[in-house]
Amino acid sequence: MCEVENKNVIKDLVNHPNLLERDYGIVHFDSPDERGIDVALLYKKASYLPSSFKSHRLLLFDEMGQRNYTRDQLVVGGLLDDEEFYFIVNHWPSRRGGASKSAPNRLRAAFLNKRIIDSIQKLNIDAKIISMGDLNDDPRDDSLKKVLKTIGKENQLDSLRLFNPMDKLHKKGLGSLAYRDKWNLFDQFFMSSNLISKSKEYYSYWKAGIYAPSKIRTIKGRYKGYPFRTYSGSNYTGGYSDHFPVYLYLVRETEK
Secondary structure (H helix, E strand, O other): OOOEOOHHHHHHHHOOOOOHHHOEEEEEOOOOOOOOOEOEEEEEOOOEEEEEEEEEOOOEEOOOOOEEOOOOEEEEEEEEOOEEEEEEEEEOOOOOOOHHHHHHHHHHHHHHHHHHHHHHHHHOOOOEEEEEEEOOOOOOOHHHHHHOOEEOOHHHOOOOOEEOOHHHHHHOOOOOEEEOOEEEOOEEEEEEHHHOOOOOOOOEEEEEEEOOOHHHEOOOOOOOOOEOOOEEOOEEOOOOOOOOOEEEEEEOOOOO
């Protein structure tokens, strides 16, 4: 989850009658972000057992040497059934001031993400890792392609690359948010190559997508087809978000 105000908000969500019986656990830390927003991970207690969690601080400074406070990167490790999985939850620095001018901040976020992944793999080369969130960059940007070495083609993967299933969606012109009639795919997943497996015995990647049914789209006007926002400026519009959710399936064979 991104743009979380505080843990109480998440508690209200998981205790809502529609979600209560699913018995979600919460991992959340307060970030130093200047707008007061954090990231968090929800997990089903019956499926995932967290054994470690840490909030990694991203230190940014402007040209005057002043601290630019942003979101931490949340890392949660544990067992998904009997397999070791790590999840990294991100909300990288925004494009405020322009994509090019703000790009160095997201490059630093990508370098931090890479260090986290490298450190996990140093401890356990077989650990399965999924990094996800609002990256404020598209799959083709340098933060993904050059720093993290992500790739969208499964047959071109090697041990040094990360698989990004959103790459193919982006090349098709699909997006999770729109700005000035241009679609971006900032909301992404990328993962360690060992999740691209032909073995049915272990969890592996199946598919990913963007959830964008008509009920969460703007139905008329200039922004028809855009995500149906909760606020437009300071006006409450009663929608859901200015981003569409994204999803990913992991599958493995079960005993009959």
